[in-house]
Amino acid sequence: MELQEAKDKFIHTWGTLATQWGINRTMSQIHALLLLSPKSLNADQIMEDLKISRGNVNMNLRDLMSWGLINKQLLPGERKEYFLAEKDIWKVARQIAKERKRREIEPIIETMDEIKSQLKPDTDEKKEVLKIIDDINKVTNFTNSTVQSVLKAEESWLINNFLKLFNQ
Amino acid sequence: MELQEAKDKFIHTWGTLATQWGINRTMSQIHALLLLSPKSLNADQIMEDLKISRGNVNMNLRDLMSWGLINKQLLPGERKEYFLAEKDIWKVARQIAKERKRREIEPIIETMDEIKSQLKPDTDEKKEVLKIIDDINKVTNFTNSTVQSVLKAEESWLINNFLKLFNQ
């Protein structure tokens, strides 16, 4: 397999996988493209490479920035904006976990709390509903704090290795 | 807030949240409905309650069964099939984690392995691509085994409590 073939396969598969977990295909493909690119790229280069429109590139670059997966780079003497992916995959994974926690887990807690505060447990059926809501809250909080502690542990493991590097 | 209102809010929000994480809205709503229902329900009851077609109900009930979140119940003297949700939310959460692991994490490992085995590291650029693929594999394996061990720990905590119950 040649380099370009491997890159294409990676970018294509990454996009396909992403749709299965509710992430926009193009966003993932741009991310994959930037991950594999040693140099930062501008909108025109991404447009040409993935054969997509300027508007699409723009929207998804902003999304990727909001996920903290890529950064804008202003090259001296260049008018155009260049984009560079975070290459440290551990950092990428932590970033994704944090975002998903914020976007997926926190809204559940909010909704459950809202229903809980407004429904009086004055009948057996209401009590049953409240029981389920309470259970969901427990599980969600557990998941939340587990993710949190794994993130923290993982982060300090990285910090440890970083420190070791300086102790050599 | 009255019972029906609370139920509706729960079912509706659950459906909306689900779409944000790549799960079909109807599937989540049927799951929510069954979670809140003390009795098992048949296709006609679900159709009427959520105002959706028979085909849609059938498809999503099968999906929910494949996720291990609901079970078919054959009531004596009844021709129709009834469906009952798993009410133990910890079990539900474990089931979802297992499925997502299988559906989201395992395909990544497969793809990365495939590219890795076919791309020779004979240039610097190829080596760089292989480095990223390797990193992704490391992170994915780490995530996989972390989920695995949390699941296991959580499961045995449950087992522990179950056993305690009998030691009283």
Added chain:
DNA sequence: AATAAGTTTCAGAAAATTTTGAAAATTCAA
């Protein structure tokens, strides 16, 4: 074996999401 009750399938319709591309807005240089 015929019929009735219930379930599954799937082509086409409807709905939701994504993408395009051109116009508007912004930024920079002279």
Added chain:
DNA sequence: TTGAATTTTCAAAATTTTCTGAAACTTATT
């Protein structure tokens, strides 16, 4: 300022996903 380069926005088009409903299939009853 002006105007050229670049980025952003957004209505409409294209695409993808979901849903419907009727026909086909399966299972149970007489």
